[in-house]
Amino acid sequence: MKSTFPLFPPSVSTYSGEVDRLFLSWSVISAFFTILIAGLILYFMVRYRRRHPEEVGESERAAMWLEIGWSVIPLIIMLAMFAWGLRVFIHIYRPPADAVEYTAIGRQWMWKVQHPGGQREINTLHVPVGQPIKVTLASEDVIHSFFIPAFRVKQDAVPGRFTSLWFSATKPGVYHLFCAEYCGTEHSRMIGSVIAMEPRDYENWLAGGTAGKSMAASGADLFQSQFACATCHRAGASGRLARGPALEGLYGSQQKLANGGTVIADDDYIRESILNPTAKIVAGWEPVMPTFQGQVTEEQLTQLIAYIRTLGPTPGATPAGGTPQTPDNNAPQAAGPAGPATTPQK
């Protein structure tokens, strides 16, 4: 039995302390003004009560310094709270450049997790301590929300688009993973755990599992065989004989569109081009690609994108701190500033 009443979940990510300080400060400021105002109401009730039945109220002019003071001081406090909150928000939702990328796909009622090396898990997520982890979220049906209280992070998984979050665990342990968005009858049972391990234990865990194929290798298979994308999107293809643009060097680059606009080839663009190919036609190409809506799962989409990332923009380039055996981690970071659409919108 625990001797203490746990008011807060453990605070074990690099920014969880920051979130707690912000939350506590806001609570203290709110409590202070609540007590101040409630106290003044009570005091004035007594102080200015009607003393005789025939007593009539009279108007009083408030002093100018008081009027300005109680407008300007709260304004400054509010702006400071906003600025601080914004700083923490930006920190939480902007993954560092060396983050390793996982995917988590929500469906009624489970989380399907895939590691960059290809390992899969359901409702569990093994992570090494001290390593920033970016989790790209998608949903196969309704809105779910990926919530790890101990890391102070929560992000919706929305059907039809990608969202993401990141964290870096600071202490080994087993922590709750919740779905925090009502998503159907078994929403309350859509729970799992995040298992933060020392890096060496994590390596052992990886080695013990059935690794399967990396995200990018699975995507390459889908690209070559299952969906036969390669029949049209052939490397080096150009001219009249090619039916679709080659995808080498595509990821993170800017593409000219047939309608005169431009688009950055990020996760969301590639996703749209697979599901709704005619939405944004690249200049110089015919809208002949069939849709893969309903044929390709969310999981396969993330694998295809992982593969397309490995094709460029600079194949083989590995930024410092990258893990060479999983090149799919590196490409998006290399394109970091050019790919703002992968950062969540809220």
Ligand code: CUA
């Ligand atoms: Cu999924 Cu609630």
